[in-house]
Each structure stands twice: as C-alpha cells, then as structure tokens.
Amino acid sequence: MTERAGAGARGEWWLALPLAAVFAGFFLAPLGVLAVVSLFAEPEMVTFGLRQYRVVLGDTFNLRTLSDTLLLGAKATVLCLVLGYPLAWVTARVRPRLRALLLFVVILPILTSVVVRTFAWIVILGRQGVLNKAALALGLAEEPLRLLFSEVGVVVVLAQVQMPLMVLPLVTTLQKIDPNLADASLALGAGRWRTFRRVVVPLSLPGIVAGCILVYAAAATAFITQTLIGGARLLYMPLFIYQQATGAQNWPLAAAAAVVFMASVLLVVSLFNLLGRTRRARTYA
Amino acid sequence: MPERARLDFDAWSFRLVMGGLTAVTVFFLLFPTVIVILTSFTASESLKFPPDGYSLRWYAALLGADQMRRAAWNSLEVAVMATAASVALGTAGALAIGRSRAWWAHALDSLFMSPLLLPGLAFGFAALMYVSLLGVELSLATLTVGHIVVCVPFVLRTTIASLAQLDPALLDSSASLGASPLFTFRRVTLPMIGRGIGAGAFIAFMASFDNIPVSLFLSDARTEVLPIHLWQIIDTHLDVRAASVSAVLIVLTLLLMLVAERLAGLSRHLR
Numbered sequence: 001m002t003e004r005a006g007a008g009a010r011g012e013w014w015l016a017l018p019l020a021a022v023f024a025g026f027f028l029a030p031l032g033v034l035a036v037v038s039l040f041a042e043p044e045m046v047t048f049g050l051r052q053y054r055v056v057l058g059d060t061f062n063l064r065t066l067s068d069t070l071l072l073g074a075k076a077t078v079l080c081l082v083l084g085y086p087l088a089w090v091t092a093r094v095r096p097r098l099r100a101l102l103l104f105v106v107i108l109p110i111l112t113s114v115v116v117r118t119f120a121w122i123v124i125l126g127r128q129g130v131l132n133k134a135a136l137a138l139g140l141a142e143e144p145l146r147l148l149f150s151e152v153g154v155v156v157v158l159a160q161v162q163m164p165l166m167v168l169p170l171v172t173t174l175q176k177i178d179p180n181l182a183d184a185s186l187a188l189g190a191g192r193w194r195t196f197r198r199v200v201v202p203l204s205l206p207g208i209v210a211g212c213i214l215v216y217a218a219a220a221t222a223f224i225t226q227t228l229i230g231g232a233r234l235l236y237m238p239l240f241i242y243q244q245a246t247g248a249q250n251w252p253l254a255a256a257a258a259v260v261f262m263a264s265v266l267l268v269v270s271l272f273n274l275l276g277r278t279r280r281a282r283t284y285a
Numbered sequence: 286m287p288e289r290a291r292l293d294f295d296a297w298s299f300r301l302v303m304g305g306l307t308a309v310t311v312f313f314l315l316f317p318t319v320i321v322i323l324t325s326f327t328a329s330e331s332l333k334f335p336p337d338g339y340s341l342r343w344y345a346a347l348l349g350a351d352q353m354r355r356a357a358w359n360s361l362e363v364a365v366m367a368t369a370a371s372v373a374l375g376t377a378g379a380l381a382i383g384r385s386r387a388w389w390a391h392a393l394d395s396l397f398m399s400p401l402l403l404p405g406l407a408f409g410f411a412a413l414m415y416v417s418l419l420g421v422e423l424s425l426a427t428l429t430v431g432h433i434v435v436c437v438p439f440v441l442r443t444t445i446a447s448l449a450q451l452d453p454a455l456l457d458s459s460a461s462l463g464a465s466p467l468f469t470f471r472r473v474t475l476p477m478i479g480r481g482i483g484a485g486a487f488i489a490f491m492a493s494f495d496n497i498p499v500s501l502f503l504s505d506a507r508t509e510v511l512p513i514h515l516w517q518i519i520d521t522h523l524d525v526r527a528a529s530v531s532a533v534l535i536v537l538t539l540l541l542m543l544v545a546e547r548l549a550g551l552s553r554h555l556r
Contacts, residue, residue: 012380012381012384012385013381013385013389013390014381015377015378015380015381016377016378016381016382016390016393018373018374018377018378019374019375019377019378019397019437020378020393020396022374022430022433022434022437023396023397023434026412026415026430026431026433026434027396027400027408027434028396029415030408030411030412030414030415031408031411033411033414033415033418034407034410034411034414037414082306083306083309083310083313084310085306086302086303086304086306086307086310087306087307087310087311089303089307090303090304090307100552102311103552104542104552105311105314105315106314107542107551107552108314108315108318108538108539108542109314109317109318111488111491111538111541111542112318112534112535112538113494113495113512113515113531113534113538114495114497114512115495115497115512115515115516115519115531116321116515116531116534116535117317117318118519119321119515119519119527119528119531120317120318120320120321120531121317122519122523123320123321123324123332123334123528124316124317124320124334126332128332128333128334129334130320130334133334133335160313160314160317163310163313163314191291191292191295191296192295192296192299192300193295193298193299196299213402217401217402217404220404221404221405221406221498223405223406223497223498223501224497224512224516227520228516228519228520237404238404238406238498241406241407241410242406242410242501245410245413245502251414254410255410255411255414258404258406258407258410258411259407261404261407262403262404262407265402265403265404266402266403269402
C-alpha cells in the first residue's frame with residue numbers, strides 16, 4: 001500500500017514545479033519585499049532601521065488598534081461558534097433531504113459577494129433601517145439606536161458573514177461521530193446536556209478548532225466589513241495599513257504594520273491549534 | 286417521579302435550546318439576502334425599508350451604468366483567466382503532492398494553502414510594492430496573477446480531497462494493462478477527480494470575482510473591478526443601484542450554485 005502510493009508520487013513530483021514557480025515569483029518574493037520595505041527608517045526609504053516597528057509596537061494608539069483588531073476577531077469567533085454549533089449539530093442529524101436544504105442555506109452566504117452581504121446589513125442597521133423601524137414601532141426605543149458604526153454592529157455582521165466557515169467543518173466532524181456513543185451515554189443515564197458536554201463536544205473538537213481558526217483569520221482581516229459597518233471612527237489594522245499605504249504614502253510604516261499584523265494573526269491561530277491538540281490529547285488519555 | 290421529571294426537563298430543555306438557536310441562525314443567515322432583494326424594488330430616490338412603493342426603476346438604471354458594466358466586464362475577465370490558470374496549476378500541484386507523504390510535499394502543501402490564512406490585504410500591498418519595484422505597469426494581467434495566488438488553494442483543496450478517495454489499485458491495474466501514464470490520467474484519474482476539480486474551480490471563480498483585498502492594490506481606474514466599484518458606491522453615496530446590482534448578483538450566484546451542485550456535487554466538496 002505505502003509502496004504503491006510512493007510509486008505513484010515518485011514519478012509525479014515535477015508536476016508541482018509550475019505552481020511552486022508561481023508561488024516563488026508572485027507570493028514569496030512580494031512577501032520578501034514587504035519584509036525589506038518594513039526595515040526602512042523613513043518614508044523616503046533611504047536608511048535601514050527598526051524605527052517603523054517601534055512606531056507600530058511602541059505607540060499606545062497603534063498598539064490599541066492592534067489589540068482591538070485581535071479582540072474583534074475573537075468576539076466574532078465566539079458569536080459564530082455559539083450560533084453555528086447548534087445549526088451544525090442539527091444539520092448533521094436530520095434526514096438527508098433536510099440536510100441538503102440546511103447546507104444550501106449555509107453555503108449561500110459564502111458565495112454571495114462580501115460587499116453585497118455587508119450592504120444588506122447597512123440597510124438593516126442604519127438609522128432608517130429595518131431594526132430601528134421595528135424597535136420604534138414596537139416601542140422598544142424612543143429614538144433610533146446607533147447600530148451602524150458601533151463595535152457590536154461589526155461583530156454581529158462579521159459573525160453572519162463568516163458563519164459558513166464555522167458551520168461546514170463542524171458538520172463534517174459531527175457527522176463522523178458514531179451515534180452509538182451518544183446513545184450509550186444516554187442509556188447509561190447521563191442525560192442530554194451531560195452527553196452533549198461530555199461526549200459530543202469533546203469528540204467534535206477538531207471541527208471546533210478548524211472552524212474557529214478559519215473564522216478568526218477571516219474576521220480579523222475583513223477590511224470591507226470592518227470599514228463599511230465600523231465607519232472611519234472605528235480603526236482596525238486592515239484600515240490602518242490601507243491608510244498608511246495609499247493615503248499617507250508611508251510604505252515602510254504600512255509594511256511594518258502588515259508584518260506585525262500577519263505575525264499576530266498567525267500566532268493566535270497556531271496557539272489555538274496547539275490548545276486544540278493538547279485538549280484532544282487529554283480527552284483521549 | 287422526580288427522577289423521571291428531571292430527565293424529561295433535561296431532554297425538553299436541550300431540544301428547545303438547540304432547535305431555538307438553529308432557527309435563530311437560519312433566520313440570521315437568510316435575513317440580509319431577503320432584505321436586499323426587497324429593497325432593490327424600491328420606487329423612491331433613497332434607500333429605505335420598507336420601501337414606500339415598488340418599481341423596477343433601479344434595474345433600468347443599471348442598463349445606463351456604463352462604469353459599472355465596465356467594472357463587471359473586468360471582473361469577469363480576471364475571474365475567468367484566474368480560474369483557468371488556477372485549475373491547470375492546482376490540478377498539477379495536487380497530483381504531485383496529494384498522494385505523497387514526503388516532507389517536501391507537506392511543506393509545499395502548507396505553502397500553497399497559506400494565502401487562505403494570511404491577511405489578503407497584506408499580500409495585496411506586498412504585491413503592489415513588488416510590481417512597482419519591478420517597474421511593471423498595473424494591468425489586468427498583473428491583477429490576474431495576484432488573483433491566481435489567492436484562488437489556487439481552493440482548487441488544490443478539493444482536488445487533493447478527491448484524490449484521497451481514488452483507489453491507487455485502479456492506477457496500478459491501468460498501468461499493468463499497458464496504459465501510458467497520460468492515458469491513465471485521461472481515462473482513469475480525471476473522470477474520478479473531475480467533480481473535485483469542478484467544485485474547486487467554481488469556488489475559485491467566485492473568490493476571484495468577489496476579491497477585494499488584492500484588487501484594492503492591484504487595480505487602478507482603468508482596471509476597476511466590480512466589488513471595488515460597488516464598495517465605492519456604498520461608501521460615498523449609498524444609492525439604490527447598489528441594491529439592484531446586489532440582487533442581480535445574488536440571483537446569478539444562486540443559479541451558478543445550482544448548476545455547480547448538479548455538475549460537481551458542490552456541497553460535498555465545501556467541507
């Protein structure tokens with residue numbers, strides 16, 4: 001078996017060469033340029049130095065922007081998990097026809113343009129929007145609420161926009177769990193909640209980790225949703241990088257910010273990956 | 286019996302919470318789409334919900350929107366080229382690394398997948414600096430190359446997944462019966478992984494058509510693409526054409542999705 005698979009691969013390694021060349025030339029090389037530009041001390045790019053990194057990491061305002069962005073991703077991820085898990089659990093359990101329908105509902109938003117989805121939320125959250133109209137009509141609010149341009153608004157919209165990234169891996173793992181395990185737990189008198197907490201959730205941990213990583217990476221870096229729903233008052237890293245790169249024409253600062261931002265997102269993602277792995281090891285131990 | 290009642294409450298509350306949250310989430314997922322479609326039939330000058338009256342005027346307004354149509358054309362052109370290139374490069378790459386357990390195959394796999402995790406904006410900015418360093422002018426070609434990098438992972442992922450389900454014994458039998466590698470690929474491998482490639486191509490197409498982070502830096506006034514144009518309309522003067530073009534995009538997406546589901550079993554490949 002291994003020998004056969006090996007024999008297949010030995011003759012085919014060169015097929016990866018074109019893609020590897022494209023990635024070397026148009027992915028790794030630009031990222032290398034990004035790293036080099038971030039090391040220039042001034043916008044005119046004359047002398048080298050770590051000045052830009054000091055600006056990004058030493059300034060309270062910039063540091064605040066970075067932590068706001070990382071926290072924003074975490075909040076959106078938590079909301080996505082809380083709302084997405086039950087949907088995934090039900091989807092994995094229902095009859096095939098209903099499952100296909102639910103999957104369709106989940107997939108539709110991921111294929112609809114992000115600008116379109118975000119625009120829909122502007123119509124819903126705006127001063128004259130659906131929610132405010134409803135709240136006023138029902139007497140829940142005296143005057144229009146400020147939903148657009150608020151962090152709560154951004155978190156809610158990010159959760160909706162990225163929901164499929166959470167639900168799809170969850171459905172896959174939940175479907176793979178042997179239903180006999182939950183049945184055994186119930187038959188032994190554990191009850192639904194306890195079975196869910198002690199059997200279903202631990203077994204679906206790989207799906208939870210995969211979903212959270214995808215949602216986190218997408219939510220923290222979602223330029224369009226962050227800027228359209230958050231407006232100019234709420235500053236997150238993607239907008240900061242964009243402003244420095246195009247408006248202020250300060251390439252070294254934008255590059256340093258991009259490097260720091262990339263590293264932070266990757267760090268959070270790998271920490272989460274690690275956490276999932278140790279938890280899993282403990283569950284099975 | 287209190288024990289019996291406790292178990293009843295347990296089962297009952299569990300169902301209620303799971304069912305309730307599922308209903309909320311389904312509503313949450315569908316609601317915005319419904320709102321956009323309803324808004325697009327607004328009769329008045331400005332965006333309001335519910336609309337004062339209904340008409341098709343904002344659909345008619347799309348016909349005269351030359352700039353938007355040009356942007357849509359650019360998007361389509363880039364998406365078609367980027368998808369074609371991603372399919373060719375991605376399928377070849379998947380054949381090379383999908384069935385290998387060597388260290389270099391793992392390393393390449395992580396490299397090729399990394400555009401999915403890296404902030405797209407950072408790559409877009411890096412690509413802009415790279416292009417200007419090389420002294421190349423921005424064009425649809427440079428934009429396409431940028432899109433290829435972020436679209437390849439989708440093709441690679443679905444193709445590798447369908448390769449994993451391909452029984453290597455089939456390839457061995459084909460070879461031992463005297464078929465050339467190319468013949469085996471055309472008549473055995475390709476029919477088996479074709480649906481995976483198709484699903485990946487579809488997702489890559491949608492990802493390119495909808496891409497903003499890379500286009501933000503690599504497209505200029507001449508090569509403006511639809512999502513950027515739409516973003517600017519919404520950001521500057523929220524006009525109702527944004528709703529009508531959104532509704533058109535939603536309907537087109539739905540149609541394409543149904544076709545992709547029929548031809549490639551899309552929903553199975555998205556997971």
